[in-house]
Amino acid sequence: MPLDAxxxxxxxxxxxxxxxxxxxxxxxxxxxxxxxxxDFALPGQLTGLILRSPHAHAKIxxxxxxxxxxxxxxxxxxxxxxxxxxxxxxxxxxxNIMARGTALYDGHAxxxxxxxxxSVARKALKLIKVDYKVLKHVTDVDEAMKPDAPVxxxxxxxxxxxxxxxxxxxxxxxxxxxxxxxxxxxxAGRYVFGHGDPDKGFKQADVIVEHEFKTEATxxxxxxxxACTASVxxxxxxxxWVCTQGPFMVRDVCASLLGMDVSRLRVTPSEIGGGFGGKxxxxxxxxxxxxxxxxGKPVKVVMSRSEVFRATGxxxxxxxxxxxxxxxxxxxxxxxxxxxxQGGAFPGSPVEMGAMCAFACYDLKxxxxxxxxxxxxxxxxxxxRAPGAPMSAFAVEGVIGEIADKLGMDAIDIRLKNAAKEGTxxxxxxxxxxVGLVETLEAAKAHKNYKVKLGKNQGxxxxxxxxxxxxGNTCVxxxxxxxxxxxxxxxxxxxxxxxxxxxxxxxxxxxxSYEDVRAVIADTSSLGYNDxxxxxxxxxxxxxxxxxxxxxxxxxxxxxxxxxxxxxxxxVKWENGAAHPAGSNAGNFPPxxxxxxxxxxxxxxxxxxxxxxINAEGAGPSFATHxxxxxxxxxxxxxxxxxxxxxxxxxxxxHPSYVEGxxxxxxxxxIGWVLNEEYFYGKDGTLQNAGFLDYRVPVCSxxxxxxxxxxxxxxxxxxxxxxGVGETSIVPPxxxxxxxxxxxIGVRARTLPMSPPRVLAAxxxxxxxxx
Amino acid sequence: xxxxxxxxxxxGDDVEFVCRPDESLLDVLRDRLGMTGSKEGCGTGxxxxxxxxxxxxxxxxxxxxxxxVGGHKIETIEGMAQGDKLHPLQQKFLEHAALQCGICxxxxxxxxxxxxxxxxxxxxxxxxxxxxxxxxxxxGYDKIVRAVLDTAKDMRKSAAKSSAKKPAAKKKAxxxxxxxxxxxxxx
Ligand code: FES
Ligand code: FES
Numbered sequence: 001m002p003l004d005a006x007x008x009x010x011x012x013x014x015x016x017x018x019x020x021x022x023x024x025x026x027x028x029x030x031x032x033x034x035x036x037x038x039d040f041a042l043p044g045q046l047t048g049l050i051l052r053s054p055h056a057h058a059k060i061x062x063x064x065x066x067x068x069x070x071x072x073x074x075x076x077x078x079x080x081x082x083x084x085x086x087x088x089x090x091x092x093x094x095x096n097i098m099a100r101g102t103a104l105y106d107g108h109a110x111x112x113x114x115x116x117x118x119s120v121a122r123k124a125l126k127l128i129k130v131d132y133k134v135l136k137h138v139t140d141v142d143e144a145m146k147p148d149a150p151v152x153x154x155x156x157x158x159x160x161x162x163x164x165x166x167x168x169x170x171x172x173x174x175x176x177x178x179x180x181x182x183x184x185x186x187x188a189g190r191y192v193f194g195h196g197d198p199d200k201g202f203k204q205a206d207v208i209v210e211h212e213f214k215t216e217a218t219x220x221x222x223x224x225x226x227a228c229t230a231s232v233x234x235x236x237x238x239x240x241w242v243c244t245q246g247p248f249m250v251r252d253v254c255a256s257l258l259g260m261d262v263s264r265l266r267v268t269p270s271e272i273g274g275g276f277g278g279k280x281x282x283x284x285x286x287x288x289x290x291x292x293x294x295x296g297k298p299v300k301v302v303m304s305r306s307e308v309f310r311a312t313g314x315x316x317x318x319x320x321x322x323x324x325x326x327x328x329x330x331x332x333x334x335x336x337x338x339x340x341x342q343g344g345a346f347p348g349s350p351v352e353m354g355a356m357c358a359f360a361c362y363d364l365k366x367x368x369x370x371x372x373x374x375x376x377x378x379x380x381x382x383x384x385r386a387p388g389a390p391m392s393a394f395a396v397e398g399v400i401g402e403i404a405d406k407l408g409m410d411a412i413d414i415r416l417k418n419a420a421k422e423g424t425x426x427x428x429x430x431x432x433x434x435v436g437l438v439e440t441l442e443a444a445k446a447h448k449n450y451k452v453k454l455g456k457n458q459g460x461x462x463x464x465x466x467x468x469x470x471x472g473n474t475c476v477x478x479x480x481x482x483x484x485x486x487x488x489x490x491x492x493x494x495x496x497x498x499x500x501x502x503x504x505x506x507x508x509x510x511x512x513s514y515e516d517v518r519a520v521i522a523d524t525s526s527l528g529y530n531d532x533x534x535x536x537x538x539x540x541x542x543x544x545x546x547x548x549x550x551x552x553x554x555x556x557x558x559x560x561x562x563x564x565x566x567x568x569x570x571x572v573k574w575e576n577g578a579a580h581p582a583g584s585n586a587g588n589f590p591p592x593x594x595x596x597x598x599x600x601x602x603x604x605x606x607x608x609x610x611x612x613x614i615n616a617e618g619a620g621p622s623f624a625t626h627x628x629x630x631x632x633x634x635x636x637x638x639x640x641x642x643x644x645x646x647x648x649x650x651x652x653x654x655h656p657s658y659v660e661g662x663x664x665x666x667x668x669x670x671i672g673w674v675l676n677e678e679y680f681y682g683k684d685g686t687l688q689n690a691g692f693l694d695y696r697v698p699v700c701s702x703x704x705x706x707x708x709x710x711x712x713x714x715x716x717x718x719x720x721x722x723x724g725v726g727e728t729s730i731v732p733p734x735x736x737x738x739x740x741x742x743x744x745i746g747v748r749a750r751t752l753p754m755s756p757p758r759v760l761a762a763x764x765x766x767x768x769x770x771x
Numbered sequence: 772x773x774x775x776x777x778x779x780x781x782x783g784d785d786v787e788f789v790c791r792p793d794e795s796l797l798d799v800l801r802d803r804l805g806m807t808g809s810k811e812g813c814g815t816g817x818x819x820x821x822x823x824x825x826x827x828x829x830x831x832x833x834x835x836x837x838x839x840v841g842g843h844k845i846e847t848i849e850g851m852a853q854g855d856k857l858h859p860l861q862q863k864f865l866e867h868a869a870l871q872c873g874i875c876x877x878x879x880x881x882x883x884x885x886x887x888x889x890x891x892x893x894x895x896x897x898x899x900x901x902x903x904x905x906x907x908x909x910x911g912y913d914k915i916v917r918a919v920l921d922t923a924k925d926m927r928k929s930a931a932k933s934s935a936k937k938p939a940a941k942k943k944a945x946x947x948x949x950x951x952x953x954x955x956x957x958x
Pocket of ligand 1: 812813818819833
């Protein structure tokens with residue numbers, strides 16, 4: 001369907017798109033010249049450091065900053081009093097950036113200093129005296145829902161009366177829940193999705209499998225810690241250089257927290273050393289601005305790795321129950337799930353999206369999902385790649401694996417039998433347009449990896465996954481330079497090669513060479529508002545806006561050609577990088593190339609530019625199927641991933657290398673989630689593994705090559721058929737690896753991570769039950 | 772704490788600097804000398820983003836004190852390209868799309884060069900273990916490993932070509948690599 005009158009139908013033939021040129025920002029990044037968050041420096045800048053709560057939950061009785069302030073070299077000390085609450089600001093974000101009366105988690109910011117250098121700033125932190133009264137804490141999601149759990153926000157959330165809820169038994173697994181009516185509650189929200197009648201559906205089932213599952217919180221683990229440099233002048237004008245996924249979000253949120261007009265704050269995004277969702281909110285930025293405002297000098301704040309772990313958002317930990325019923329032939333007749341996600345000390349866990357994604361891969365007539373958003377004494381969760389989806393997929397795909405085993409069906413066949421396709425009413429509401437799940441399943445089945453014979457203690461797992469993909473507010477401008485080259489200004493930061501993709505699309509649309517387009521990431525004063533680089537929206541939304549901005553420019557260039565030739569504007573068309581007369585009766589003129597038009601721009605009416613602004617819709621969902629082979633050592637419980645295959649629908653791969661890169665990176669993050677990664681809390685509620693040594697992300701020697709197949713089922717919502725690809729890749733791995741382990745050694749892991757001791761304990765359990 | 776005056780050599784240039792005794796080599800490079808190509812991902816020797824060579828040994832510059840590098844030779848990412856000519860590894864990283872965000876890239880390049888100088892015919896497993904001290908959260912390592920293997924292949928080809936031209940030159944055996952962990956933490 002055309003997007004508007006001047007949009008041709010979906011393009012299927014490409015010259016630039018689909019090729020693999022070097023990225024335009026590449027040389028700077030391989031030579032160390034690219035400037036990331038911590039690489040900025042301003043003359044006269046101070047070093048800012050933050051004092052953090054050592055307690056999981058504590059009343060802050062008093063803060064005495066006088067000794068710190070008296071230390072030579074200290075230029076500002078701030079507490080929440082220096083950031084008074086502004087009308088209309090987001091209170092949770094305000095409380096999260098600096099505790100106001102109560103420290104809600106280990107690592108919660110309590111005060112901050114700016115000093116001439118790091119060594120003075122460190123001394124000053126030690127001189128701040130905070131008088132805490134330690135409160136009872138809770139970090140586990142199931143514990144937090146109990147009637148006697150410590151309450152984080154007394155009086156804020158209505159108590160939930162489980163006795164009236166249809167699925168109460170599964171919410172608590174305990175009888176007492178049915179009668180207890182807690183005075184307060186840590187349940188911040190309840191979400192219900194589904195259709196049909198699961199209770200009736202289960203009556204038609206030949207086989208029913210239900211289980212409880214738990215996953216621990218994992219961190220996005222970007223290698224670049226949060227960093228920013230703030231400079232507030234005495235006239236209230238401010239600048240901020242920062243590594244973020246959303247410079248416009250940072251500007252608007254900081255302005256509202258600090259009571260500034262948006263126009264007074266200019267945010268320049270640095271290169272960003274990974275985000276994966278973790279850099280979609282503010283932590284240190286408002287603090288740096290407040291310090292700079294008080295000190296009257298620029299202030300640079302860079303988080304340490306342990307601060308990143310303790311005080312920025314990991315994703316939720318989850319406790320889940322899933323039940324699926326199937327006929328003998330593998331047809332699913334009903335599905336039911338309860339998901340409980342804790343999102344740290346504030347509402348907003350991704351349970352709603354987890355619930356929407358849980359059964360999205362399947363065509364189900366009877367389905368119900370209930371999700372609970374729960375608060376605990378942990379850092380406020382932040383988005384992490386397909387937020388909420390990997391956990392629910394872990395539970396659902398695990399149950400499906402078990403049903404397939406029970407029925408003696410092939411793991412891909414059972415999914416093919418139930419796969420969502422065009423016209424399927426999804427479990428979360430909308431009816432799917434053209435989607436590629438079936439294609440990914442078929443490609444996975446045909447792949448050589450699926451045919452490799454397995455040895456002793458080896459097993460194969462399969463899992464599928466879904467992510468919606470976001471679109472949203474986007475704004476792009478493209479300027480024609482005097483020599484016919486182009487400057488493309490984007491408002492979405494480039495986290496993984498998106499400049500290359502945008503240049504490819506612009507070159508394709510203009511019919512010129514990729515090298516003639518140069519993309520820059522604009523600051524917030526140079527371009528209209530752009531939503532955050534999140535939700536796999538960049539290649540879709542900024543791509544769409546780039547194509548439309550180029551079309552706008554083409555119309556203007558055709559106008560200039562018309563002027564030069566003295567013919568009507570609609571008698572000119574654009575082809576292969578040049579303006580041509582539209583037909584023989586338009587006149588017989590030799591084509592005017594983009595270079596010739598650029599050279600005459602001044603004489604024909606002035607500079608030439610194109611732009612486009614949109615609140616985009618139509619981001620097509622992306623489905624994936626993963627296949628993984630593992631080998632488990634039955635003596636140690638250690639496991640090795642032998643082979644890993646990602647098959648995913650990209651709609652249209654603009655730069656296939658970076659599409660593959662997204663597939664591979666997401667898969668390996670998922671492998672880390674299932675094998676090693678976890679937030680480990682002590683009895684006192686403090687984080688025990690706030691460093692890369694103890695929070696172990698996969699290293700090079702942990703993984704094999706990650707094989708990829710790009711499936712292309714075009715998305716009708718984008719002129720070139722693009723779907724976002726960044727997130728779906730982390731959805732299947734948890735279940736995929738778990739299913740492989742089960743096929744290797746007959747142990748079903750329902751608690752993540754499947755660390756060697758856990759695998760070993762499960763193996764011993766199996767042996768004991770056989771004995 | 773009084774400052775220390777240090778004379779050293781970085782990327783072939785004699786350099787003098789003054790630092791406090793508690794500053795790491797990484798702090799000195801980044802904050803005193805403006806060489807921000809080496810990155811700090813952890814400051815505790817766990818991520819490899821700060822990798823440099825110290826007298827030819829691969830080390831985490833966050834674990835080396837600035838005050839102790841006097842009289843030594845340091846090689847950083849800034850010295851890898853010769854003028855506008857990229858090192859073959861840099862070129863291959865670009866061609867293989869072996870970087871996404873790019874924050875880990877300087878560390879990987881320095882570590883990979885150190886490997887190839889010791890062993891120009893590493894197996895995939897050798898590459899993976901050698902680079903196990905460098906974290907990359909974006910790529911899943913696939914394209915990084917391919918880029919390194921491909922560079923090694925090209926380097927062997929050009930080495931074979933030049934030794935064919937000079938038949939007298941004896942083939943030098945690739946030196947055995949030393950245990951990487953030890954090399955890193957010895958500093
Ligand atoms: S900064 Fe991570 S190892 Fe040095
Ligand atoms: S490319 Fe981002 S961490 Fe390696």
